[in-house]
Amino acid sequence: MSTLSSKVQEVFDEPACGKNQAKGEKERKKGCTKQLVPGAAAGGCAFDGAKIALQPITDVAHLVHGPIACEGNSWDNRGAKSSGSSLYRTGFTTDINELDVVYGGEKHLFKSVKEIFDKYDPAAVFVYQTCVTALIGDDIEAVCKAATQKFGKPVIPIDAPGFVGNKNLGNKLAGEALLDYVIGTEEPDTTTPYDINIIGEYNLAGELWQVKPLLDEMGVRILSCISGDAKYREVAYSHRAKAAMMVCSKAMINIARKMEERYEIPFFEGSFYGITDMSDSLRNIARLLVDKGAPADLLERTEAIIRREEAAFWVQMVPYKDRLKGVKVLLITGGVKSWSVVSALQEVGMEIVGTSVKKSTLEDKQKIKELMGEDAHMVDDMTPREMYKMLKDAEADIMLSGGRSQFIALKAKMPWLDINQERHHAYAGYDGMVTLVREIANALYNPIWEQVRKPAPWEMQGDKKLATENTEHTEVLLGGFRSVPSVASVV
Amino acid sequence: MAIVIHVKKSCAVNPLKMSAPIGAALAFTGLDNCMPTLHGSQGCTAFGLVLFVRHFKEAVPMQTTAMNEATTIMGGYDNVEQAILNIHKRAKPSIIAIASTGLTETKGDDVDGYLTLIRKKHPELDEVALVYVSTPDYVGAFQDGWAKAVAKIVKELAEPAPQIAGQINVLAGSHLTPGDLEEIRELVEAFGLKPIILPDLSGSMDGHIPDNFSPTTLGGTTLAEIRATGRSEFTLAIGEHMREAAQTLQNKCGVPFEVLESLTGLDTNDRLMTLLAAKSGRPAPNKYRRQRSQLMDAMLDAHFYFGGKKIAIGAEPDLLVAVGKLLVGIGAELTAVVTTTPSPVLAHLPAQEVLIGDLEDLEQRAQGCDLLVTHSHGRQMAERLKLPFLRMGIPMFDRLGAAHQVTVGYRGTRNLIFEIANMFMAAAHEPEPDDWRQPAAQGAECGSCAPAAAH
Numbered sequence: 001m002s003t004l005s006s007k008v009q010e011v012f013d014e015p016a017c018g019k020n021q022a023k024g025e026k027e028r029k030k031g032c033t034k035q036l037v038p039g040a041a042a043g044g045c046a047f048d049g050a051k052i053a054l055q056p057i058t059d060v061a062h063l064v065h066g067p068i069a070c071e072g073n074s075w076d077n078r079g080a081k082s083s084g085s086s087l088y089r090t091g092f093t094t095d096i097n098e099l100d101v102v103y104g105g106e107k108h109l110f111k112s113v114k115e116i117f118d119k120y121d122p123a124a125v126f127v128y129q130t131c132v133t134a135l136i137g138d139d140i141e142a143v144c145k146a147a148t149q150k151f152g153k154p155v156i157p158i159d160a161p162g163f164v165g166n167k168n169l170g171n172k173l174a175g176e177a178l179l180d181y182v183i184g185t186e187e188p189d190t191t192t193p194y195d196i197n198i199i200g201e202y203n204l205a206g207e208l209w210q211v212k213p214l215l216d217e218m219g220v221r222i223l224s225c226i227s228g229d230a231k232y233r234e235v236a237y238s239h240r241a242k243a244a245m246m247v248c249s250k251a252m253i254n255i256a257r258k259m260e261e262r263y264e265i266p267f268f269e270g271s272f273y274g275i276t277d278m279s280d281s282l283r284n285i286a287r288l289l290v291d292k293g294a295p296a297d298l299l300e301r302t303e304a305i306i307r308r309e310e311a312a313f314w315v316q317m318v319p320y321k322d323r324l325k326g327v328k329v330l331l332i333t334g335g336v337k338s339w340s341v342v343s344a345l346q347e348v349g350m351e352i353v354g355t356s357v358k359k360s361t362l363e364d365k366q367k368i369k370e371l372m373g374e375d376a377h378m379v380d381d382m383t384p385r386e387m388y389k390m391l392k393d394a395e396a397d398i399m400l401s402g403g404r405s406q407f408i409a410l411k412a413k414m415p416w417l418d419i420n421q422e423r424h425h426a427y428a429g430y431d432g433m434v435t436l437v438r439e440i441a442n443a444l445y446n447p448i449w450e451q452v453r454k455p456a457p458w459e460m461q462g463d464k465k466l467a468t469e470n471t472e473h474t475e476v477l478l479g480g481f482r483s484v485p486s487v488a489s490v491v
Numbered sequence: 492m493a494i495v496i497h498v499k500k501s502c503a504v505n506p507l508k509m510s511a512p513i514g515a516a517l518a519f520t521g522l523d524n525c526m527p528t529l530h531g532s533q534g535c536t537a538f539g540l541v542l543f544v545r546h547f548k549e550a551v552p553m554q555t556t557a558m559n560e561a562t563t564i565m566g567g568y569d570n571v572e573q574a575i576l577n578i579h580k581r582a583k584p585s586i587i588a589i590a591s592t593g594l595t596e597t598k599g600d601d602v603d604g605y606l607t608l609i610r611k612k613h614p615e616l617d618e619v620a621l622v623y624v625s626t627p628d629y630v631g632a633f634q635d636g637w638a639k640a641v642a643k644i645v646k647e648l649a650e651p652a653p654q655i656a657g658q659i660n661v662l663a664g665s666h667l668t669p670g671d672l673e674e675i676r677e678l679v680e681a682f683g684l685k686p687i688i689l690p691d692l693s694g695s696m697d698g699h700i701p702d703n704f705s706p707t708t709l710g711g712t713t714l715a716e717i718r719a720t721g722r723s724e725f726t727l728a729i730g731e732h733m734r735e736a737a738q739t740l741q742n743k744c745g746v747p748f749e750v751l752e753s754l755t756g757l758d759t760n761d762r763l764m765t766l767l768a769a770k771s772g773r774p775a776p777n778k779y780r781r782q783r784s785q786l787m788d789a790m791l792d793a794h795f796y797f798g799g800k801k802i803a804i805g806a807e808p809d810l811l812v813a814v815g816k817l818l819v820g821i822g823a824e825l826t827a828v829v830t831t832t833p834s835p836v837l838a839h840l841p842a843q844e845v846l847i848g849d850l851e852d853l854e855q856r857a858q859g860c861d862l863l864v865t866h867s868h869g870r871q872m873a874e875r876l877k878l879p880f881l882r883m884g885i886p887m888f889d890r891l892g893a894a895h896q897v898t899v900g901y902r903g904t905r906n907l908i909f910e911i912a913n914m915f916m917a918a919a920h921e922p923e924p925d926d927w928r929q930p931a932a933q934g935a936e937c938g939s940c941a942p943a944a945a946h
């Protein structure tokens with residue numbers, strides 16, 4: 001555990017994290033994990049975060065060491081897509097029992113790794129630590145070391161048991177595991193001056209593929225994406241890239257920064273969401289590569305592509321502009337990509353009436369202020385009831401959020417669109433923005449809204465008696481308006 | 492009839508099983524104005540929430556005591572106390588229902604003891620019912636957690652008191668959907684009896700649209716109803732795993748009970764009619780006589796398609812029995828059978844063997860079957876084996892309407908039979924000239940394609 005706690009301290013001390021730098025020494029030590037309030041907390045654990053970050057690596061067997069809860073309740077529930085192996089979607093767990101809890105689960109774990117190599121021949125096995133096995137002191141690092149020697153293939157410990165913190169911390173601990181055990185352990189067959197890494201992109205709904213054709217056209221090669229649609233080997237030789245893009249979130253900032261330190265790979269923070277951001281990202285990729293010695297004509301080629309794509313985008317926007325002008329959006333993304341989506345929506349004429357900034361940095365908040373004006377309605381932690389009220393009172397026309405808060409909108413009979421992990425549409429790049437706009441228009445102009453908001457026959461005039469009865473009944477049911485802890489606001 | 496085999500391997504692959512604590516938590520969501528809470532680290536609650544939200548397509552209330560490494564080692568008293576106080580303050584539920592997890596069980600937290608202390612310290616909680624059930628993650632499965640939770644609810648909250656004529660308890664197993672419960676309520680009411688369904692997901696998870704946004708469960712068995720279960724004439728337990736709760740209620744309040752292992756199929760529904768007629772003193776309503784004859788007609792029409800069909804099924808014991816017996820009853824064979832946890836019903840299953848295992852075990856044995864029945868996690872395997880795939884059980888996240896799938900009663904059974912028969916029909920192989928016996932010279936080579944023609 002001592003190595004784990006020093007790791008946790010280390011990632012809390014992230015120097016490249018703006019939010020962290022704004023804090024005092026003492027506060028920084030406490031890290032970014034807000035102390036959770038028992039009975040009023042929501043959100044995934046560190047293990048969840050680690051799994052989200054690494055599971056997109058497709059040819060790896062992801063083995064969860066713990067009781068059935070951690071994997072059994074959650075496997076195959078994320079939208080990262082693969083162009084090759086589907087092994088990453090297979091759920092592996094030691095499913096420990098009472099005897100393991102008493103006698104320790106290390107042997108059980110070792111045998112499980114053996115079975116996986118025998119049956120599935122993966123490129124590597126990632127072993128995830130969880131709460132119970134951490135508490136009983138199973139040393140997964142030692143087991144992984146022994147297994148690596150025995151089977152001659154990488155067996156990597158991912159030491160992020162749930163109880164050390166939230167998802168965000170788990171993302172970072174996953175990054176540390178890659179830095180410690182994977183990155184730099186293999187060499188690519190060839191390198192080019194156009195090799196980049198994309199860090200923090202999970203290829204949800206296939207978004208990486210939405211962007212890749214433009215990079216191909218620029219002549220840029222994605223040497224390694226960490227971790228969307230990645231193969232183990234690609235991550236292992238990612239240290240040979242010339243430059244890196246860190247996609248929107250701070251989730252994997254430690255990877256980007258440490259790779260810059262260790263391997264002199266410069267990086268920038270960018271986003272594939274929204275026209276301006278997409279164009280800036282392409283420009284930045286080209287610029288960094290040219291700085292590192294790629295031929296300078298890359299810049300001009302990139303500008304030409306941007307000009308063409310932006311023009312094509314606006315042509316496609318023509319039918320939507322009138323329909324979406326002034327549409328009021330409530331944007332609950334749970335944080336970091338807020339400003340990126342904000343600017344994207346504003347570009348097509350929508351108005352953002354509120355956005356969540358819970359996990360945003362000061363810098364992010366500043367950006368949102370610039371975009372939305374001084375009276376930007378930024379909420380640190382909007383309760384479900386407040387969201388519900390905004391929608392019910394028609395202060396917003398549509399809510400964009402993660403899947404778990406969708407019912408707040410739907411029960412208010414208001415349009416909603418999934419922009420988080422489990423979404424089915426890809427919204428990256430110029431094409432993705434067209435999709436996003438189309439989906440918003442589809443949601444807003446769907447004929448159901450009129451139908452579901454219409455009163456029931458027995459609520460119509462002339463049937464007053466019944467109507468009152470109905471209301472009374474409802475009130476009894478509800479016991480008035482109950483105040484709200486976070487229920488489904490986990491985004 | 493079946494031999495029960497615990498699969499001997501170290502690594503579970505593609506789990507069929509889910510954990511006991513979230514089974515308990517779902518049972519708690521069937522109580523009205525309740526806050527289901529897991530005593531453990533936040534992630535366990537988050538996973539449970541996501542799973543249920545994806546299954547029911549509903550907001551689901553569920554809280555956590557938010558244990559971390561330090562509080563676990565020191566013991567969870569403070570967290571349990573704070574959680575209860577915070578929930579009480581913010582959500583004002585009538586019931587706070589807590590299930591433990593692997594983490595807090597490994598440490599050995601004595602939550603029952605904590606609750607006694609908390610009660611003493613906080614008279615402001617006098618009006619709130621507190622229920623705690625011990626559900627270590629590393630023991631049993633979802634169904635077991637559900638069973639323990641219901642037994643504990645009854646044990647803590649049911650009150651012995653004079654009988655109320657015509658009142659009947661229905662203890663509902665975890666394999667019943669909100670749609671099933673609605674059907675059961677209608678059935679019981681049709682005999683002029685008043686059912687108390689416990690737990691009642693049809694009140695809370697049936698997808699109704701309330702006029703307001705509520706943080707606790709909305710609908711479900713009320714605290715008053717739970718207390719009044721002690722005053723019923725009779726308890727009907729549906730699913731073997733409800734036996735313990737029924738027995739507990741009998742011990743505490745003297746309410747006699749009968750366990751029906753399922754309400755899917757002709758026999759068991761006949762038994763239900765007999766029971767309800769006896770308890771109510773009324774004959775079975777015409778509506779159900781008619782439905783019974785419709786079911787028989789459906790069986791007759793469908794049996795042509797079921798005969799000799801090989802079924803691969805993965806489900807929790809009581810769902811397995813309900814669906815498995817129905818299928819065998821119309822001529823199909825249970826060829827590959829996997830379940831999650833031991834149960835006395837497994838030995839009586841009309842199959843050669845039942846494995847307590849995972850979907851990898853099922854996949855290895857499902858080759859050449861005609862139908863796969865399991866929850867949504869069977870989707871990858873169905874695709875690989877190209878099997879028609881009937882989704883049943885929790886989770887069902889890649890189809891709509893999980894809450895409204897009705898397979899109980901004569902009518903529900905009839906619909907399930909049609910649904911499956913239609914799947915067989917859709918998958919049937921159209922005869923082609925090459926399906927028939929080939930000239931002798933080619934016969935040997937073509938041996939491998941013979942099974943394909945056997946449809």
Ligand code: SF4
Nearest residue numbers: 070131162532534535
């Ligand atoms: S909090 Fe711990 S026990 Fe719960 S899911 Fe996360 S790792 Fe598993």
